[in-house]
Amino acid sequence: MMATRALLRCGLLAALAVLFGASPGFADTTWQDVWNSESTSKRISLQGRAKTVALTEKGEEHATALIRAAGGKLRLDYEKEDHHWSLVDDGSRLIRLHPSKRSATFMPRMEMAVDRALAERNYRARPVGRATIAGRQTRVIEIAPRRGGLVAWRLWLDRATGFALKRERYNVDGKLISGTEFTSVQFKAAIPPDIFAVPSGWETSEKGGSGERYSLIDLARHLGFPVVAPSYLPPGYVLQGGYAEQRGEHKRLTAALRYTDGLRVLSIYQRPHQEHEGDRGRGGDRPEGDSDKERGGDADRHHLDAGKVADHGGEKVLRHFSKARVVVVVGDLTADQLTRIAASLD
Amino acid sequence: MSSCDRIREQLSLYAVGGLSRRARSGIERHLRSCPACASELTALARTGDLLGAIAPRSAPAALLESVRREILARPRPPAGTRLRRTWRLALATTALAVLVAGGIFLRPHQPSAPPVATAFEPTDDDTPAAMEAHLAAQWSTPLADEAAVGLRMIDEEGG
Numbered sequence: 134m135m136a137t138r139a140l141l142r143c144g145l146l147a148a149l150a151v152l153f154g155a156s157p158g159f160a161d162t163t164w165q166d167v168w169n170s171e172s173t174s175k176r177i178s179l180q181g182r183a184k185t186v187a188l189t190e191k192g193e194e195h196a197t198a199l200i201r202a203a204g205g206k207l208r209l210d211y212e213k214e215d216h217h218w219s220l221v222d223d224g225s226r227l228i229r230l231h232p233s234k235r236s237a238t239f240m241p242r243m244e245m246a247v248d249r250a251l252a253e254r255n256y257r258a259r260p261v262g263r264a265t266i267a268g269r270q271t272r273v274i275e276i277a278p279r280r281g282g283l284v285a286w287r288l289w290l291d292r293a294t295g296f297a298l299k300r301e302r303y304n305v306d307g308k309l310i311s312g313t314e315f316t317s318v319q320f321k322a323a324i325p326p327d328i329f330a331v332p333s334g335w336e337t338s339e340k341g342g343s344g345e346r347y348s349l350i351d352l353a354r355h356l357g358f359p360v361v362a363p364s365y366l367p368p369g370y371v372l373q374g375g376y377a378e379q380r381g382e383h384k385r386l387t388a389a390l391r392y393t394d395g396l397r398v399l400s401i402y403q404r405p406h407q408e409h410e411g412d413r414g415r416g417g418d419r420p421e422g423d424s425d426k427e428r429g430g431d432a433d434r435h436h437l438d439a440g441k442v443a444d445h446g447g448e449k450v451l452r453h454f455s456k457a458r459v460v461v462v463v464g465d466l467t468a469d470q471l472t473r474i475a476a477s478l479d
Numbered sequence: 480m481s482s483c484d485r486i487r488e489q490l491s492l493y494a495v496g497g498l499s500r501r502a503r504s505g506i507e508r509h510l511r512s513c514p515a516c517a518s519e520l521t522a523l524a525r526t527g528d529l530l531g532a533i534a535p536r537s538a539p540a541a542l543l544e545s546v547r548r549e550i551l552a553r554p555r556p557p558a559g560t561r562l563r564r565t566w567r568l569a570l571a572t573t574a575l576a577v578l579v580a581g582g583i584f585l586r587p588h589q590p591s592a593p594p595v596a597t598a599f600e601p602t603d604d605d606t607p608a609a610m611e612a613h614l615a616a617q618w619s620t621p622l623a624d625e626a627a628v629g630l631r632m633i634d635e636e637g638g
Contacts, residue, residue, distance in 0.1 A: 189634040311627030357517035380608035461609040
């Protein structure tokens with residue numbers, strides 16, 4: 134009798150160990166494969182062709198790209214119908230090459246602090262099968278939010294090198310927003326180092342600010358206007374840092390706050406609202422028929438004016454006006470979350 | 480004289496693009512680290528914008544006609560008074576001409592390259608700029624699909 138009870142106890146303990154012990158271990162192994170793939174892509178030397186698709190404001194954009202990487206640098210040469218352009222990541226900057234104008238634009242490469250533990254806390258990774266990509270065997274991995282929600286990424290990892298030969302990214306609504314698939318690839322390719330540099334004699338220009346990361350206090354001091362953090366954030370998001378941006382036609386100085394849940398990025402932009410920045414700019418964001426008159430006249434004019442949430446390349450954008458500032462929130466979130474973030478800045 | 484005082488003396492010229500490239504760089508360096516001077520510049524730029532927003536207008540034809548009729552309807556004063564009035568009118572016209580000419584020549588011209596604190600026009604320049612920066616940030620995130628992010632960046636730029 135005693136022996137039977139002891140046996141039952143052991144069996145129960147073994148079952149519990151399998152249930153609570155083996156599963157996280159299995160998940161950890163899959164995350165290790167994902168992080169290994171990330172490290173591989175930074176040190177690998179390769180040349181390959183890929184089909185790439187991205188959702189843009191106009192709809193789906195397709196292109197093929199010649200991808201060359203070596204020593205942590207990357208060059209993408211795109212072809213779309215008879216149009217050609219190139220992007221280079223030289224490890225410290227992004228460089229847009231304009232061959233027809235013999236010019237190059239330097240953009241800051243904003244180094245995001247990668248928090249793998251944060252990503253693993255917010256997402257689960259699991260293997261879902263095998264497939265052949267560019268003639269090579271791959272393992273397919275799906276990454277989805279732990280709190281529920283649809284699959285956010287699918288990765289096809291080369292079984293021999295761990296490199297991601299195919300990636301698909303989905304937004305919170307489950308829509309494919311981008312994907313790249315190698316059609317041919319050659320690892321350990323000999324890549325000439327000069328392809329990552331701007332050809333001599335080309336004109337160069339810069340845009341976008343320094344890419345330097347600030348704390349909120351230092352950012353406000355640097356910009357000379359108050360920078361406000363939202364009191365509401367979607368679950369799992371943490372502050373990554375603040376940046377001083379100067380983009381767009383008017384080169385307005387803007388504070389950019391960047392948040393991440395480990396994989397997705399939420400950007401909150403704010404700049405002082407100018408009094409003569411009048412109704413033409415504000416009106417564009419209002420629901421139809423929501424005029425000042427209908428909302429109670431001029432007294433309401435400077436209250437936080439909830440704008441429309443627009444879909445922009447699969448992510449959502451909200452432009453907001455308050456008495457003090459103009460705010461733009463961009464992220465792969467629900468419309469309700471974007472609205473709550475913007476409202477919490479008032 | 481403090482460095483802020485020296486900078487502020489030159490801010491008006493800076494705001495209208497009236498400084499050399501070297502002087503501008505010096506001021507821009509200072510503005511990056513001095514919120515008080517940056518705020519001074521913003522105030523100057525705003526004043527400049529308000530002046531620039533005043534567009535010349537023609538008087539309505541009906542108004543001109545009614546003024547002309549009223550003048551013609553008034554009784555003509557004696558000859559001596561008329562002469563004194565003519566002189567006064569000539570003097571006033573000259574003074575007005577001097578003021579207008581002064582206004583034209585002294586009014587700050589629009590700089591070809593806007594200073595750091597630029598005019599805030601009511602166009603939606605914020606959203607494309609925000610998207611561009613957001614995409615640049617995504618480039619370095621874990622699992623970033625650089626080829627697709629690059630395609631979106633180019634599209635944001637307008638191809």
